[in-house]
Each structure stands twice: as structure tokens, then as C-alpha cells.
Amino acid sequence: MKWWQNLKKNPLARLGAVVLLIFYTVALFAEFVAPYDPYDSQLNASLLPPTQIYLSTKDGRFIGPHVYPTTQGPVDANTGAREVIVDWKKPSAVGLFVKGSPYKFLGILPFDRHLFGTTGEGKINILGTDEQARDQFSRLVHGSRISLSIGLVGIAISFPLGLLVGGISGYFGSWIDSILMRFAEVLMTIPGLYLLVALAAVLPPGLTSAQRFILIVLITSFISWASLARVIRGQVLSIKQLEFVQAARAMGANPIYIIVRHVLPQTATYVIISATLSVPGFIVAESVLSLIGLGIQQPDPSWGNLLSLSTNASILVLQPWLVWPPATLIILTVLAFNLLGDGLRDALDPRSIQRN
Numbered sequence: 001m002k003w004w005q006n007l008k009k010n011p012l013a014r015l016g017a018v019v020l021l022i023f024y025t026v027a028l029f030a031e032f033v034a035p036y037d038p039y040d041s042q043l044n045a046s047l048l049p050p051t052q053i054y055l056s057t058k059d060g061r062f063i064g065p066h067v068y069p070t071t072q073g074p075v076d077a078n079t080g081a082r083e084v085i086v087d088w089k090k091p092s093a094v095g096l097f098v099k100g101s102p103y104k105f106l107g108i109l110p111f112d113r114h115l116f117g118t119t120g121e122g123k124i125n126i127l128g129t130d131e132q133a134r135d136q137f138s139r140l141v142h143g144s145r146i147s148l149s150i151g152l153v154g155i156a157i158s159f160p161l162g163l164l165v166g167g168i169s170g171y172f173g174s175w176i177d178s179i180l181m182r183f184a185e186v187l188m189t190i191p192g193l194y195l196l197v198a199l200a201a202v203l204p205p206g207l208t209s210a211q212r213f214i215l216i217v218l219i220t221s222f223i224s225w226a227s228l229a230r231v232i233r234g235q236v237l238s239i240k241q242l243e244f245v246q247a248a249r250a251m252g253a254n255p256i257y258i259i260v261r262h263v264l265p266q267t268a269t270y271v272i273i274s275a276t277l278s279v280p281g282f283i284v285a286e287s288v289l290s291l292i293g294l295g296i297q298q299p300d301p302s303w304g305n306l307l308s309l310s311t312n313a314s315i316l317v318l319q320p321w322l323v324w325p326p327a328t329l330i331i332l333t334v335l336a337f338n339l340l341g342d343g344l345r346d347a348l349d350p351r352s353i354q355r356n
Contacts, residue, residue, distance in 0.1 A: 013343020
């Protein structure tokens with residue numbers, strides 16, 4: 001396949017694909033990768049900075065990677081910072097595949113091993129802890145499931161709808177085309193973010209995070225299919241004039257069968273590229289809604305509600321490790337999808353395939 005060869009020659013597209021592969025693999029095996037339960041609070045450990053890893057003890061003995069039990073002391077009256085108290089007498093070894101809290105591996109098999117962790121009283125919080133003394137890295141890993149899956153679920157809903165509406169509109173034309181396209185144009189004139197905020201604000205307050213997740217996906221899907229339908233309609237107008245479509249029509253094939261079986265597959269190149277470039281929009285929409293408190297609610301983690309801590313000025317200044325990781329992951333995910341989408345667009349371009 002020449003397009004695949006073209007894609008492999010694009011280093012930025014490969015980089016985007018590798019980043020996304022890593023992120024989705026981590027999300028799939030979140031219980032294994034995360035050292036702690038994202039809902040568990042540690043004793044006297046709220047807003048701890050990232051744990052420092054040591055190789056030697058205070059008296060100079062080399063014992064390998066280890067950490068020490070760490071807790072928060074009283075607040076400094078002058079600076080507002082809290083003293084970090086370290087118990088230097090209890091080194092805890094850091095290792096891989098450490099036994100920890102039990103869970104169901106892939107939701108099926110009982111398992112109690114984690115990718116990394118400690119043996120002893122010390123905890124390894126590589127991104128610190130939040131105001132509820134929960135491990136920030138574990139919450140970030142588990143939050144990736146919502147933030148990364150919302151885009152895939154969103155295009156799985158909106159793209160079939162956009163394809164079908166665009167295909168029917170372009171194939172039948174006449175008053176059907178006018179009605180469907182006018183409706184699509186009305187949707188396209190609605191500012192997406194404002195609609196999301198307005199609809200999310202009127203949701204019942206007692207909804208669970210799973211219910212909010214479903215509603216956010218449905219809302220974003222409802223307003224995102226219109227632009228795809230417009231483009232597909234334009235492509236179908238030219239595709240339906242091709243000989244194989246005319247032959248199927250002459251043989252008496254059902255119009256819906258012709259659209260689904262013969263016409264829409266010809267738009268696959270555009271759909272693949274557009275789907276890749278549309279996923280970031282769903283991720284950003286969830287992040288914005290969660291950031292302003294209308295999306296996934298605490299204590300359930302998502303990158304958006306983890307980022308909502310940035311609205312607290314004191315945390316932004318004194319505990320920046322709580323803000324920058326989710327922001328960085330959102331930026332990297334959006335950038336990786338865009339790089340992969342651009343690479344697919346170039347690889348699937350018929351001119352580039354002919355040149356190779």
C-alpha cells in the first residue's frame with residue numbers, strides 16, 4: 001500500500017502516532033500503570049510536592065532507589081507554604097512490578113501488581129498529591145480514560161450521522177437536499193462552546209460522572225456532524241455521476257444501498273483524515289466543560305477537572321505540579337492527532353501516491 005509507505009516517510013506523523021499509542025496503552029492499562037488507587041487519600045499528605053528519589057542514605061550508604069515517608073507540617077504564617085516533614089529513619093525501596101492494592105486486570109483477572117511502587121511506609125508520588133492527599137499521577141493516568149475515549153466515542157456517533165445525512169442530501173437532491181442542508185447550516189451557525197456551556201448548565205445536579213460523560217458526548221456529537229455532512233454532500237454530487245453508480249441505479253438497486261455500498265466508500269479518504277483531526281475538538285470540549293465545573297465531577301478524574309485546580313491562584317503559584325501535567329497532556333494529545341491527521345492527508349493524496 002503506497003499510502004502506508006508515504007506515511008512511514010513522514011517523521012512528524014510517526015511521532016504523533018507513537019505518542020497516541022503510548023497514551024492509549026497507558027489508559028487501557030491504567031490500574032497497572034498507576035501505583036495507587038486514584039480515590040484513596042494518604043494520611044497527612046495533602047498537597048505534597050513530587051517525591052524525591054534517593055540512591056544513598058544520609059550516612060552515605062548506597063542502597064539503591066528509595067524514598068522516605070513524607071507528611072505535611074503546619075502552614076508557615078509568613079509565606080503560606082507548608083513544611084514538608086521527612087522521616088529519614090524509614091527508607092522505602094522503589095521497584096518495578098511491586099505488589100499493591102488489588103484490582104481487576106482489564107476488568108477481568110484479579111491482579112495486585114503495579115508497574116512501579118515502593119516496599120515500606122514511604123509513598124512515591126512522582127507528581128505530588130492534591131488537596132485531598134490523593135496521588136496526582138494515579139489520577140492523571142485514570143483520567144486519561146475519559147479524556148481520550150470521549151473523542152473516539154464522539155466521532156463514532158457524529159460521523160455516521162454526518163455521512164448518512166450528507167449522502168442522502170447529495171444523492172437525492174431536490175427538496176430533501178434543501179431541508180437537510182438548511183438544518184445543517186443552522187447548526188453550524190451556533191457557537192459550539194456556548195451551546196455546550198448552556199446545555200451542560202441545565203443538567204440535573206445529581207448526575208453521575210458516567211451519565212455526564214454520555215451527555216457531553218451526545219451534545220458534542222449533535223453539533224459536530226453538520227460540517228461533515230456539508231462536505232460529504234458536495235462529494236456525493238460528483239460521485240453519483242460516475243459510471244459504476246449509474247450502472248447500479250440502472251440495475252434497479254435500492255437508493256440507500258447505492259449510497260451506503262457504492263457512494264460513501266468513495267469518501268473514505270476524507271472521512272479518515274477528518275476523523276483524525278476532529279478527535280481533538282471533543283477532547284478540548286470535555287476539558288473546557290470540566291475546567292469550568294460543568295463536565296466530569298470530582299472525585300472522578302479527567303484531565304479537564306484536574307486542570308480546574310488552575311483556577312485557584314495559590315495552587316497555581318505554590319503547587320504548579322498539579323496544573324502543568326494535565327495541561328501538557330491535553331496539548332500533546334491535540335498536537336499528536338493533528339500531526340497524524342496531516343500525515344494521513346499527505347499520504348492519501350493521490351498525487352503523492354502517483355509520485356511514489
